[in-house]
Amino acid sequence: MSQQAASSLDQLKSQAAQAFEKAQNPQDLYQAKVQFLGKAGAITDVMKLMASLPKEEKPSFGKKVNEVKQFLEDLYSQREAFLTEKEIQAKMENEKLDLTLPGSGAFSGSLHPVQRVTDEIVQILARLGYSLRTGPLIEKDYYNFEALNIPPDHPARDMQDTFFVDQTHVLRTHTSPIQIHSLENEELPLRILGTGGVFRCDSDISHLPHFHQIEALCVDEKISMADLKGTISFFVREFFGPGLKTRFRPSFFPFTEPSAEVDCSCPVCKGKGCSLCKHTGWIEIGGSGLVNPKVFEHAKIEYPKWQGFAFGFGIERMAIIKYGIEDIRLLPENDLRFLRQFT
Numbered sequence: 001m002s003q004q005a006a007s008s009l010d011q012l013k014s015q016a017a018q019a020f021e022k023a024q025n026p027q028d029l030y031q032a033k034v035q036f037l038g039k040a041g042a043i044t045d046v047m048k049l050m051a052s053l054p055k056e057e058k059p060s061f062g063k064k065v066n067e068v069k070q071f072l073e074d075l076y077s078q079r080e081a082f083l084t085e086k087e088i089q090a091k092m093e094n095e096k097l098d099l100t101l102p103g104s105g106a107f108s109g110s111l112h113p114v115q116r117v118t119d120e121i122v123q124i125l126a127r128l129g130y131s132l133r134t135g136p137l138i139e140k141d142y143y144n145f146e147a148l149n150i151p152p153d154h155p156a157r158d159m160q161d162t163f164f165v166d167q168t169h170v171l172r173t174h175t176s177p178i179q180i181h182s183l184e185n186e187e188l189p190l191r192i193l194g195t196g197g198v199f200r201c202d203s204d205i206s207h208l209p210h211f212h213q214i215e216a217l218c219v220d221e222k223i224s225m226a227d228l229k230g231t232i233s234f235f236v237r238e239f240f241g242p243g244l245k246t247r248f249r250p251s252f253f254p255f256t257e258p259s260a261e262v263d264c265s266c267p268v269c270k271g272k273g274c275s276l277c278k279h280t281g282w283i284e285i286g287g288s289g290l291v292n293p294k295v296f297e298h299a300k301i302e303y304p305k306w307q308g309f310a311f312g313f314g315i316e317r318m319a320i321i322k323y324g325i326e327d328i329r330l331l332p333e334n335d336l337r338f339l340r341q342f343t
Contacts, residue, residue, distance in 0.1 A: 012042050013068045020072075020079045029083055033076050043069060107336075110343040114212055114331060117319045118195055121214050124238045128231065130191045130216055135178040137197060141168050143177040148255040149294040161201035171199035175213040176255060179310060182217065183299035188306055189220040195315070208316060208328060215312035219291070221305065225258070228288055228309035232262055236285075240267040240322065247282065256289025256310060268324060276324060283321055286313040 016036040023029035036042050043065065053061055111119070122132055150157055163171040178194030186192075195214040202209060218227070233246045244267060248260040263284050266277035273279040288311035296303040316328050323342070325331070330338050 008046050009064055009068050012036065012046060013071065016042075016072050017075060020075055023079065023083065025087060026080055026083050029076065029079055033072075037069065037072055037076070043072075107340070108343070110339075112331075112339065113319045113323060113325075113342050114315050116342065117315050117322065118212065118214060120239065121235075121313070121315070121318070122193060122195070124235055125193055125216060128191070128234070130193045130218075133178050133182055133192050133194050134196050135172070135175070135181055135194065137172060137199075138165055138169055139172040139177050141170055143180050144170050144172050144174075147180045147295070147298040148176050149292050149298070150254045154254060163199050163201065173200055174198050175215045175312065176310075179215065179217045180295070180299060183219070183296075183301055188301070189218075190308075191218050191220075192216070208332065210332070211328075212315040213312055214315055215310060217291070217308060217310045219301070219306055219308035221307070223290070223307040223309055225290060225309070228290065228311065231309075232288060232311055236264045239318070240264060243270065245271070248288070251287060251289075253287055253289055255292050255295050256287075257292045259287065259289035262286050262288050262311065267321065276321070285318065285321065286311060288312075 016032070019032040019035065020029060023032055034041060038044070047065055122130075144162075145151070145154075145157060162173050165171065175194040175196055175198060178196075179192070182190060182192050182194075193214060193216050196212065197210055198213050199210050216231070218231070229246070229248060236244050236246050245265045247263045249263065251259045251261040253259040261284055263282040265271035266274060266281055266283050268274050268276045269281065271281040273281050277283050289309065291308040291310055293303045296306065296308075316331050319325065319331065320328055
């Protein structure tokens with residue numbers, strides 16, 4: 001092996017060893033390794049001298065290169081382990097845990113406003129003898145529409161923008177199908193509440209494509225509109241506070257006759273007029289009416305021996321009225337900054 005080639009290898013070996021010793025952290029050490037042992041490093045450049053060496057000197061030169069590379073690899077590993085340990089020790093000294101410091105506080109969970117309102121409505125009406133029922137989110141078209149006096153060609157279907165699963169099933173557009181299931185399967189008289197999620201193709205500042213409803217159904221002998229008005233008036237005072245008034249405006253629902261929209265005096269301004277009630281003093285809260293005889297006919301209930309009334313509310317709407325929430329879309333976002341106001 002020529003003196004020039006051997007001298008170049010010894011010089012690189014010394015330079016690399018010095019560079020490894022000067023490195024003060026694993027990152028600098030790695031850069032030094034790349035400089036000398038990388039694919040485009042100094043050792044690779046020296047190996048190019050092999051092409052100009054006589055044939056008999058090439059084996060000894062190759063052996064010398066491998067010895068230098070192995071020496072530097074071992075030296076790198078040792079230095080890397082030392083610098084890593086040094087770095088860990090420095091972190092341990094600078095990041096000591098003070099066991100005398102108080103622990104960080106943990107946030108306690110609470111009910112979502114929608115669930116809070118649902119529970120309160122159920123508790124109020126339970127005092128009048130109503131018990132809770134639930135039903136499937138995917139309903140047969142029959143229970144969602146036809147059994148509620150909404151046949152396929154009825155214009156009332158246009159009032160509800162529906163998600164169809166197939167030709168005979170829909171994502172339920174209201175919780176009223178729960179009433180039909182109860183009428184078909186339970187003994188009379190009956191006082192039930194149906195609640196859960198419903199779905200409609202609608203989304204803006206006051207509407208959601210997925211929201212929640214709660215409906216009440218009372219079936220007994222000699223039921224009248226007076227019973228309905230008394231029940232809702234009692235509920236409004238218990239839910240929003242004493243002194244609030246209710247009013248009923250004629251309306252239309254296929255499954256009730258007569259039907260009425262229910263308003264209550266604004267719980268914020270007490271009927272004086274504010275931005276929440278658009279300065280009218282009144283807020284619409286839901287729909288109601290006496291059960292349509294056609295609904296009893298579908299459920300095979302003898303009418304007029306048995307009569308009934310029903311009413312329902314959108315739970316998100318009740319929540320924004322009760323808590324003064326400006327945008328209904330805040331409720332499903334689950335932003336903790338918003339939800340912590342209700343803990």
